[in-house]
Amino acid sequence: MVAIWKEEIPARRCRLPALNHPISFVGAGPGAPDLLTLRAAERIRQADVLIWTDSLVCPDIAALAKDDCLQIRTSRLTLEDVVPQLIQHHKAGRLVVRLHDGDTALYSAINEQICALTDEDIPVEVVPGISAYQAAAAGLSSELTIPGLVQTIVLSRTGGRTGVPEREQLHHLAALKASLCLYLSARHVEEVEATLLEHYPAETPVAVGHRVSWPDQLLEVVPLREMAAFTERHALIRTTLYVISPALSKDSRRSRLYSPDHDHLFRPRR
Numbered sequence: 001m002v003a004i005w006k007e008e009i010p011a012r013r014c015r016l017p018a019l020n021h022p023i024s025f026v027g028a029g030p031g032a033p034d035l036l037t038l039r040a041a042e043r044i045r046q047a048d049v050l051i052w053t054d055s056l057v058c059p060d061i062a063a064l065a066k067d068d069c070l071q072i073r074t075s076r077l078t079l080e081d082v083v084p085q086l087i088q089h090h091k092a093g094r095l096v097v098r099l100h101d102g103d104t105a106l107y108s109a110i111n112e113q114i115c116a117l118t119d120e121d122i123p124v125e126v127v128p129g130i131s132a133y134q135a136a137a138a139g140l141s142s143e144l145t146i147p148g149l150v151q152t153i154v155l156s157r158t159g160g161r162t163g164v165p166e167r168e169q170l171h172h173l174a175a176l177k178a179s180l181c182l183y184l185s186a187r188h189v190e191e192v193e194a195t196l197l198e199h200y201p202a203e204t205p206v207a208v209g210h211r212v213s214w215p216d217q218l219l220e221v222v223p224l225r226e227m228a229a230f231t232e233r234h235a236l237i238r239t240t241l242y243v244i245s246p247a248l249s250k251d252s253r254r255s256r257l258y259s260p261d262h263d264h265l266f267r268p269r270r
């Protein structure tokens with residue numbers, strides 16, 4: 001276990017009323033501290049114990065914790081190491097925050113932890129965060145749903161060791177030609193590019209984002225035919241996201257919602 005005691009937790013902090021507090025599973029957002037939700041920032045600042053995914057969460061976020069917060073990094077831990085820590089500190093009356101990168105709904109592995117805590121009758125709360133795809137789109141001042149061009153966003157990943165069900169294999173998703181956001185896929189980029197080229201035109205814009213919103217962010221749009229070469233040139237393996245989307249071509253089609261000939265409840269016909 002890798003644990004950093006910044007200081008011994010003072011007795012006054014081991015207050016029993018915290019037992020009534022749930023363990024908070026918090027989405028840290030993509031990296032920049034000012035992209036945290038207000039609720040997420042509050043939970044981190046109040047935490048007596050912060051158990052955080054140091055392989056993916058930007059250290060600037062963990063640094064928001066108070067000086068005497070016990071910080072436990074999880075990159076070398078297993079579920080069997082993490083869950084007892086959550087339980088032990090919660091039962092000792094400490095405010096426990098489990099911090100994951102991005103949003104908690106995507107590839108966060110909170111489900112297995114919450115199931116284990118539920119078995120122990122320990123209450124949990126989940127605080128969502130901004131996901132990497134949202135940060136990448138915002139970083140490019142882009143909308144991923146352009147009227148008449150693309151109206152669907154797919155969030156997925158390639159197989160890897162986790163495996164993806166056959167019905168969700170990349171060639172099925174690519175056939176939609178939607179805005180396709182691929183997480184955890186940089187290691188397989190050559191294979192990914194080849195599959196995507198069977199469905200999207202070679203000039204389709206691909207946003208490649210590495211550590212989006214971190215101080216050393218890399219975020220560029222390249223044509224699909226250069227996706228793998230760009231990734232290899234920059235040696236991107238971890239914390240890399242792809243957004244393959246016709247919407248990134250900055251097509252100037254406009255929405256019906258704001259069209260003068262489109263009346264609706266809030267803007268009746270003039």
Ligand SMILES: C[S@@+](CC[C@H](N)C(=O)[O-])C[C@H]1O[C@@H](n2cnc3c(N)ncnc32)[C@H](O)[C@@H]1O
Nearest residue numbers: 030102103107131132183184211212239240241
């Ligand atoms: C285990 S998944 C967690 C995703 C996270 N829950 C989210 O909503 O963004 C980790 C993957 O998310 C993507 N990712 C997370 N943060 C990122 C960032 N700041 N920039 C680029 N990709 C990021 C990368 O694909 C990375 O390999």
